[in-house]
Amino acid sequence: MDSAEQVSESFTKALPKVELHAHLSGSISRQCLHEIWKNKKSKDPNFPVEDPLVLMPAGKVDYTLQTFFQVFSKLIYQLCNDLEILAYATNSVLEDFHSDGVRYLELRTIPRASPNTNITREEYLTTVLDTISTFKSRTGKQMSVFLILALDRGNTTATEAQEIIDLAISNKPRGVVGVDLCGNPTQGDVTIYRDAFARAKAHGLGLTLHFAETPASGARDELAALLSFQPDRLGHVIHVPDDVKAEIVKRGLGLELCMSCNVHAKLIDGGFWITILGPGGMRIARLLCVQMMWASFVALSRMSICLLPSISGLIVLSW
Template structure:
């Protein structure tokens, strides 16, 4: 009997996987972007010249990209298309458990509300599927949100809890806003029984607020790229799992190379972590 070994890429696809750090609007593939661009170019003529960049020079460039992505997903139909394609692509890559995350958005021009946005995502997420993937949703609170907006996101998570909403996330432009301003909303989320994950120390400017984030005792941390010794000891002693997004870190230049990635420290310490994609760039 002759057997053929899988090459590394085939093996990685065939291996059943979980994905815990997938932003819907950050996971839209270039193929889907091009499809949505065709649907939206009459409304937004400037999209005709929009091209997905081959690389980013710094993390702030990634957040600028969202200006275009949000135009592509400015109504419920587009949100549904994007969500369905993201799930399909993860399933084809061998993911068997997927936690999507997104910040509810409104668009006055199209009539989309934060509730209708979230409903569009969840309706697709809970559609009957032929593959084996299980999908759950984390509702994100953007660092730029007001406290009122943060509470609104938590209230929507509570309203849609029965439709497989499992957690609350702190996300958004790492150079703006603060956790402490939004903390009451996260406290409400915890009191409602939701798990909480926080984007953590992606850039040097975030390090000053690390003690405040850790004092909340989050269930998981996203990235945790830069750790001083007190922060490292706090995370290690409390065994807080870290969502490691190697591709995202290198592409957005928060880590120089894969060889220098901080995942090595976690391996040496036998600290709990999960490898994640964070966003597609292919």
């Protein structure tokens, strides 16, 4: 290998990668959504959802925070509304990460109950975990897969949050490693989840939080409340006042870049905050999941990219 050669797409694909911030329903490919749609449409010609490939043709990436969350409620959740399809979509997501060269994956999902189709939270979770198990037995030890259960701010009540934490605790032996707070950052009061997250941490689960994604969710009160939950990692981390940045650095928290939102859809108004390389900055390894972006932004040489995985292994295990 010529270590000075610039990074190419095939090189980064072949490189073993760590993915720490991937929402299950947000990782289903357009093609897979189209297949699900085609199947539903063939069974019911009146199925009232438009073809995902027409709504989102290849290459269309023009989301804003106003339109982004509707893609889930108006399209993806209408398509993935039974357990068989959930298993199909989950398997497709795992196959895609695997063929992209991901070798350590922490997938996150909100275990959604669907009263209309009589699906309970537990059935949702069991289906995802069973699909992961089947995938792992089929592919051997090529990709480690763990699950993070997410609360949906603005939609998950404090009582429901405790139910999700119960599920996370009881499914630790099956590979649930942590809990997350996600959802539309302009909605909800995050303080209602304090007790639920405290219980999750007391049971040894890792805690990651969507943090300062928008100016609205970058208010000091909210950031202070989120930091008081003692998170291990933070996602997005865009609209952060300087004193809060200093606190994050002091605590050595891991930063997760969301590849699809922050890189692909460029939902980074306000600028993505990466001080990891600065003197006294955060532990460098957290950057592994952003190596693709890094490579294209600063045209790192192959050798510098190759140095990252060895450092990162430590951090992945450090929930």
